Amino acid sequence: MKTHVMELQDGDRLKDDVFNRAGLHVLPKGTSIHKEEIALLIRQSIHYVDVEPGEDGDSLSGLDREDFAKRLKDNFERTLLGYQSIFLEALTAGKFNESMVEEKLKPLFEIIDQKKDVVSLLIMFGEEDGNLYNHSLQVGLMAYYIASWLGYTREECLEISKAGCLHDIGKSRLKKELRNYTGPFNEAQWDEVKRHTRYGYEIIRDSMPDEVPALVALQHHEREDGTGYPQGLRADEIHPYAKIVAVANTYVELTTRDKGKGKAGLLSMLREVYELGFGELNEKVVQALTRHLLPHFIGKQAQLSNGETATIVWNNPSDFFRPLVQVKDRFRDLSVEREIELKEIFI
Known part of the structure; x- marks a missing residue:
């Protein structure tokens, strides 16, 4: 209309x-x-x-973004406690009750399903403690939005998001000291950590009749060019939902890794994910992520490689990282002035 x-x-x-x-x-x-x-x-x-x-x-009508951010964060924290109980059951019993997934993840899905404009909140969550539970829910949240940007139905988005939340459930079988350890690993440790994908498949298959979430857990570290694990699958062999969760997982891992390095980390992280879309990660999924994150930079100040401070005016749809910027009273089209790069964004 x-x-x-x-x-x-x-x-x-x-x-x-x-x-x-x-x-x-x-x-x-x-x-x-x-x-x-x-x-x-x-x-x-x-x-x-x-x-x-x-x-x-109706419950969200009239909420401004600050109110929504608080509501989502409150629901996220309640869901985090619920996810911990799912993980604990997998740890102690080797499986979990499927009904717990619906029940414990419900607070998060109730609100994200009603309002999808949460790019700034995804960035905010990247500043949170990157523990295993938090990481898993952030991946589930990101997977939901990527799926919606790709045109999946509401029901499919929720299923993809649930699979994203459960993608690392196999880490419940790892030794305690390896669960939140980020390396560097020795060869034996790395071999054990990589087994979490197979462990996750087994746990989910023992807990739910639907094999798709189990395949996502098994394949979320597979790569389009065959360099991933555990099976070295290539593009056509990887489940579409696993491709979405792989991108979401990479995004969350990078934001956690870059935490504390300043605002430049956000831009470098997006560029790194974007570049991975030309070989390792699915290009269509990466494009959906990038195209929906970068427009939110319009109006933000940026540091250019020549030392100038500029304001981002427009995105260049053919070259995402070379927008039109304004420096005082003049404009610079970075897609034309190739010798100048966007170095840092001040959020």
Whole structure:
């Protein structure tokens, strides 16, 4: 439905990618509209956009982003405690009760299913303690949004997200000292850590009739070029859900690794994931992640390789990491000025 920007409602969702008069990408399809997006459209002299009504439930109507962030974080923390009980049951009994998955993950899914614009929150969660439980839920959360950006149905997104939450359940069989250890590993330790994928498959198969979450646990470290483990599968042999969880897992691992290194870590992490999409990770999944994260940098200040401080104005849809930027009263198109690079973004 064509709607004037002044008539947009909080929570409306874009039906198509939005470009300005110069043909530069402004906002991706599926973006949830709020005051920041409306302001951006006005600045870009975009008067009409195609939208569909928002899916926010009554309990969320009127929530601004701060309220939603607090609500999601509260639900995330309650779900975290629930996930710990699932992990503990797998640790002690070698399997878990399938009904526990629905029950314990419900608080998180109740809210993320109602409002999908959480890119800033995913970044915020990257600053949290990167323990095994937190990591697993962050992967499940990221997998949900990537799946939605790829066009999966609500039910499929929830199934992919559950598989993402359970992808590391096999680590319950590892020695305690290896569960949260990030290395460097000696050869024996690394051989044991890699077994968590097979352990996860076995635990989930013993706990649930659906084999797909078990395949995701088994294959989330497989790579498109055959360099992954445990089976060295190639692109067509990897389950589509496992490809999504592999990207989500890589994203979360990198944000945890870069924690404390300053804001430059965010950009370097996105670039690293993007580059992995040309061999190891599925290109379509990586593109969905990148295309939906980078538009949120518009309006942010950035450090250029020539020492200048600039404001990101537009994204270049053909070269994600070379946007149009403004330096004082002049513009620089980094897709043309190839000798200058975007070095750091100030969030």
